[in-house]
Amino acid sequence: xxxxxxxxxxxxxxxIINPTSFDxxxxxxxxxxxxxxxxxxxxxxxISGHIKATGGQIEFLGRDITHASxxxxxxxxxxxxxxxxxxxxxxxxxxxxxxxxxxxxxxxxKGILPADHYKAITxxxxxxxxxxxxxxxxxxxxxxxSEGDKKVLDTAxxxxxxxxxxxxxxxxxxxxxxDKFKVMDTIIAAIKKEKMACLIIEHDxxxxxxxxxxxxxxxxxxxxxxxxxxxxxxxxxxxxxxxGVKG
Amino acid sequence: xxxxERVMRPKFFAYxxxxxxxxxxPLLLPxxxxxxxxxxxxxxxxxxxxxxxxxxxxxxxxxxxxLFATGAYAVGMMGEYYPQLYRIEILIPVALIASxxxxxxxxxxxxxxxxxxxxxxxxxxxMVMFALLxxxxxxxxxxxxxxxxxxxxxxxxxxxxKRFEFLSGAFYYFLLLSFVGCxxxxxxIVNSPFGxxxxxxxxxxxxxxxxxxxxxxxRWYAFIISGMxxxxxxxxxxxxxxHVTPEISEWVFSGEIVYMTLLGGFMVFEGPIIGAILFxxxxxxxxxxxxxxxxxxxxxxxxxxxxxxxxxxxxFARLAKKIKSRSAAGVA
Numbered sequence: 061x062x063x064x065x066x067x068x069x070x071x072x073x074x075x076i077i078n079p080t081s082f083d084x085x086x087x088x089x090x091x092x093x094x095x096x097x098x099x100x101x102x103x104x105x106x107i108s109g110h111i112k113a114t115g116g117q118i119e120f121l122g123r124d125i126t127h128a129s130x131x132x133x134x135x136x137x138x139x140x141x142x143x144x145x146x147x148x149x150x151x152x153x154x155x156x157x158x159x160x161x162x163x164x165x166x167x168x169x170k171g172i173l174p175a176d177h178y179k180a181i182t183x184x185x186x187x188x189x190x191x192x193x194x195x196x197x198x199x200x201x202x203x204x205x206s207e208g209d210k211k212v213l214d215t216a217x218x219x220x221x222x223x224x225x226x227x228x229x230x231x232x233x234x235x236x237x238x239d240k241f242k243v244m245d246t247i248i249a250a251i252k253k254e255k256m257a258c259l260i261i262e263h264d265x266x267x268x269x270x271x272x273x274x275x276x277x278x279x280x281x282x283x284x285x286x287x288x289x290x291x292x293x294x295x296x297x298x299x300x301x302x303x304g305v306k307g
Numbered sequence: 308x309x310x311x312e313r314v315m316r317p318k319f320f321a322y323x324x325x326x327x328x329x330x331x332x333p334l335l336l337p338x339x340x341x342x343x344x345x346x347x348x349x350x351x352x353x354x355x356x357x358x359x360x361x362x363x364x365x366x367x368x369x370x371x372x373x374l375f376a377t378g379a380y381a382v383g384m385m386g387e388y389y390p391q392l393y394r395i396e397i398l399i400p401v402a403l404i405a406s407x408x409x410x411x412x413x414x415x416x417x418x419x420x421x422x423x424x425x426x427x428x429x430x431x432x433x434m435v436m437f438a439l440l441x442x443x444x445x446x447x448x449x450x451x452x453x454x455x456x457x458x459x460x461x462x463x464x465x466x467x468x469k470r471f472e473f474l475s476g477a478f479y480y481f482l483l484l485s486f487v488g489c490x491x492x493x494x495x496i497v498n499s500p501f502g503x504x505x506x507x508x509x510x511x512x513x514x515x516x517x518x519x520x521x522x523x524x525x526r527w528y529a530f531i532i533s534g535m536x537x538x539x540x541x542x543x544x545x546x547x548x549x550h551v552t553p554e555i556s557e558w559v560f561s562g563e564i565v566y567m568t569l570l571g572g573f574m575v576f577e578g579p580i581i582g583a584i585l586f587x588x589x590x591x592x593x594x595x596x597x598x599x600x601x602x603x604x605x606x607x608x609x610x611x612x613x614x615x616x617x618x619x620x621x622x623f624a625r626l627a628k629k630i631k632s633r634s635a636a637g638v639a
Contacts, residue, residue: 108517134519146517148510151503159507162500163519171501171532178500221518
């Protein structure tokens, strides 16, 4: 589904992503791990079109999207959340999700009938909030949510875009440790139900091995390991990079 | 909210009352007062358009005078060059098309930037317009401007009639209906999915882009709609004023648009309307009291910003909310 070929990104003279290649299959849930500064978020930004690649190629559904605008990529089915929550702070929780649906269904061109008139879309938005377990908070402003709920809302908005491929940048950071698995359960169940492919940046190794089919280990801008999470975790160089274990 | 619920709200009755009052206004007010109200209503259409950008898209324009001038000059130049087409049914569409074209061009230039850069660009293009209106005096009458004759309305000619008779007759009702139509249309726009999209761009343009909204294009659409409201207001104003001069394209007038919107309160939908009408009175009385009227306007602005940053309508809205929550607390 997604093919990344020898992708390179420089910021000024600093090379952040070395020539990197990997791919993600349909229905596959892949995690991306690596120490701070490895370039994980940069990689997500490159795939979402947030920043432009210096070299290499990104292919999605057989089409070259290396130079496509973020807008084109979203229309093709690539959606993302944000590591640092990125919400519409002056609109209610429901409104945050509903505007995503208006955008997906091409209703944002409609300028006469009130937004509440589109009942099916409002119900669908409430349905999505239900899936993510925050529907009772639908009338609150994002500022009144806990950090964990904000993350969940951010993910729900990406989910609402009805995409084929979801990029999740640390969906559980800021979520209370006890709730992390509950949040991941809801997110993964929702993704599987919609048969989306997904690339998740994650720090928690338990989550990586419990929820994802494959893991990519990124260090200093290069993929150094790629495969089954349980097997990869046992590799010596991976242990050294992720946990600082020498031996 | 169901329709009947909406209708049963006290706000609706207040609007109905104001509308009925406005219907009988020509019988109640002396003509010069009525003309002030009329001029205020045209400014209200203008500032409603302006506020679509400020409140709902997050863009502060310091050049909306040029769009107002476009509508007014469209009427003036039609009268000058196509007197046989000088009918209000033709003039209004011409003014709308002219402001559509001009705001499409101005908007295309301005929406590439936001915040202060947008404001300055808008100011710059409006001053280009001002310079053209002054310098192309063969076409525009230069700094003398153009005289606006009374138009033919619905096939009826008003030739030979005094302007004040025209303004207190059928034209007043035409203006009133135009204003009500504009207010309803704008209210619909800001509450529609399109309006919500604009607000999401205002709140967070990065995220808006990431949920598939073409941010720049939607800002451009907003600019054009805003410009057409301004052009419409300008066209109507030209009939009330009887004369158009390039001053309405100058930055001073653009500043007055900002001022009236802030005076009424840009955070509230009705704010610009209240601000526009109040401003008309404030300016007139300030001018009649002293030649240093700008001092009065400036001083009120300082007081406003320091004591009532949400404007007059915003202040009322906050007061109403406070009373409501207090009485709710009293019941509990």
